[in-house]
Amino acid sequence: MKNKANTKGRIMLFCARFVAYFVLIFLSALCLFSFYMLIINASRSNAELQAGFAGWFSTHFIDNLTNAWNDASINIPRGMLNSFMIAAACSILTTYFSALTAYGIHVYDFKLKKPAFYFIMAVMMIPPQVSAVGFVHLCNTLKLTNNYLPLIVPSIAAPVVFFYMKQYLESVLPMEMVEAARIDGSGEFRTFNQIVLPIMKPAIAVQMIFSFVGSWNNYFIPALLLDKAELKTVPIMIAQLRSADYSKFDMGKVYMFIFLAILPVIVVYIILSRSIIRGATAGAVKG
Amino acid sequence: MKKVLSLVLAAIMVLGIASAAVAEEAAGKPFIIYAWNEEFKGFFEAYVQDALIAEGYAPQFVINPSDNGVYQQKLDEALLGDAQVDMFLAEADYIQKYADSEYTQDITKIGVTDFSNAYEYTVKAASDADGVVKGVSFQCCPSALIYRRSIAKDVLGTDDPAEVQAALDSWEKFEAVAADAKAKGYYMTASFAETYRVFSNNCTSAWVDADKNLVFDAQIEAWIAQTEKFVENGYTLTDGIWGDEKNAQMFAEGKTMCFFGPAWYFNFCMGNAQDPEKGCSGDWAICQGPAAHFWGGTWLMAATKTQNADAVAEVMNAFINNEEICSNLVAKNAQFSNNKAVNAKFAEDPEYGSDFLGGQNDVAVFAGMTDNIKWENHTIYDQLLNEGLQTNLQEYFKGVVTKDEALANFYKYVNETYPEIVTPE
């Protein structure tokens, strides 16, 4: 009897695995295909790109790489460094302060708790396009152009990230732990930094990835605020290649740069996605 | 972990602020030029920069990409605000927005007075409604009919530019030849909008009248009627002006006889035709076609608030009146310069010719047609009205919507883009 159930279980498991691998491989193929198209295009010359799409690599990968690298109007390493500084700062600030805010609203009871929560939820609904131009105007008035502060500091107040942290705390944080820490004489900030933050590691890693990518790919606001060559970020430089004049216009360089721009983000993603898993193990030990 | 993160953060903040505060190399009086790419910067550095530096100026380019309208948005912010702008670049499509405003100044008052060698339309384009000249162009972009020699031979029995021109010098003849081409299995054009500029450059009324009513000029109506006929009879493909399907027609195996465009178009944008294997370089020639027109071009505009008017005038004069610089623009930079005398020199040079055009002297053809180019009845709204009309009508020509629906969508687009314009009921 038990044996039979076991066999049945094994067959079920086999089927489940089969389905899982099938779905994963299918979706991965779709995703890799878009990436593949990009690499193909990065290996083709401007004339070949104009000739339409091709299914296989061409021979201009190295040409495009050196042309993009040597293009006098842009400085790729500088752009990557600039983008990295902004994106790293944003992702650290946004996750820390969102977690802090979420913790504040989740754990403490105070008069304005509900209004504060509903306020943040409400502002999440306002499309970002609405405040973009006003924000740029504000920065112009405050003489904050050609400065990274207006690109970094606002990330402290990210309603979407806050909402995630709040929901995450709701699902993982036992109040007893906070109480226990207090009995042990831990201060409120210490409790947050040393007990709560480690529990939230998976959530923090996830949102760090998202905000890093969001900031890395952000074009419109940085383009309106920065115009000094040494301060420009990757998306601005890509747009610059795209608005090159006819004698210098080269889509091969554009695709190459788009391709190059993805590589650092993949590294960041792989590093951070490890802590999603590590966080879980820590959770298991804690339990 | 936490310590590492806060260290990283602190480092970034410091670096960020420090790099924002990088000191300018203030080796002279700043001379600020706004541009969206490096084309003019290259000419500027090659031909005038040294002289300006010797006079104590420190020229600086502020370059913002044109994607998403960033260039114009930042230029507007700078012109309306208190940032320094001495000179800025503008394209034909939107030049009136700046020329016909108080933010550009009369260049005849700062020392640019001799326009005898510049083409008339380039001067008019940079003038306001009262004819006050606010800028100059460093290039001239007459646009020609670019035809495939082999197809012309098959259809017309000749590929000689003068004879082809005689066969195509009016719209009636153009349509008759389109029918012949079709009978032999060719397309006359590869985009529904291929002839748009040829019509719209010759409008006799502006897009918008004095009461801001949207007006369809007879030329625009004629373009719509012609394109309807061309699409219905299969004389043209329905792709956009930059579309892949049109580009594919430039290969040797392409079946399209006519394209329209200036020197920059066939030198830099007809990549498929120049492809060493599948292309057909040398199998092309140009003539004026049914009507004179231009496409593109970049103008230098003088900002009203400049404190460096002398330098602005010096640069402008250099690019329209300095024969040496203008000759270099033609010989070294493949430009059709904005100086009639210089261009005439190249037009008469028997050695000068384009391999792509089978040895034809393109400067001679262009020099012959520039006098017929008009700049009349332009408004600050032209760029988006032309674009909006084309993209909305494309759906009609493709048979996706009715003409009424297409026009209704165009009016909606106009109302959203320009609240001040009144569209027909």
Place this chain on the structure above:
Amino acid sequence: MRKHKGVSYAKWGYIFILPFFIVYILFTLVPQLTTLYYSFFENYRDGLKQIGPNYVGFANFIKLFTPDKTGSIDILKYFGNTIILWVMGAVPQVVIALLLAVFFTSYRLNLKGQQFFKTVIYMPNLIMASAFSMLFFTLFSRVGPVNQLLVSSGMADEVIDFLAIRVSVRSLIALMNFLMWFGNTTILLMAGIQGIDQCLFEAADIDGANSLQVFFKVTLPLLAPILVYTIITAMIGGLQMFDVPQVLTNGKGTPNRSSFTMVMYLNNYLQTSKNYGMAGAVSVVLFIISAGLSAVVYRSLSKSYKN
């Protein structure tokens, strides 16, 4: 916990949320409120000339809801388009992401090559939306490889103009949004599941629960807060859909404006003439719709999982 040993912790609540509110008010709220305020004004640029602001009451809103001569109200049409595009992309996105998150976190399945799959499914999100749309545009153009394949294999008699057919444009937009965001959602849900105490899964296992029972009785209820987050943010993101249709249809929402979204509409008002009056009115409408929908979703879902 309100008064623990006579100590009030209320002030800590204020201290913890203070940085968020200071920064938000300084950098975002001011421009946002200005926009909302201007929805009651005529306020735009004619070339370089500033027109207004002139107070016009509700005129901008009335204009938004005035039917055109065929009797249809534009903003409702664009709202409908947005909802259709969103549902087509977001429903598969959440369902597939949930499935994948369960796959990845199931110790019973114990899939190999997880890091590879997790990286690959997130990759489309790393490509800029505009580049992603450009790639699809060339892929599905009349001379693109998809058409070549269809015609040469005899599956289609003639070239299909994918970008001129309502169903195919909408499907492409939905597909692209799905591809760009399902990996993102999977990671979110995965982090949520990882946060659940593993003991609960082990206990369920010892009690002899099968996979489906574990999913519905353990995973889903405990994941509910994160799922609510996912649905609400997917909804807000969907209502604010912009870059993919904008680039794919060249800002026109072809064919016949059937893939024209609310934010593309807003963008048309803002881009050229900086029409804060009309753009403000559109965003107020969008805000009211988003807030209403989110409140309903949040209330109903939160109630169902808290019970």
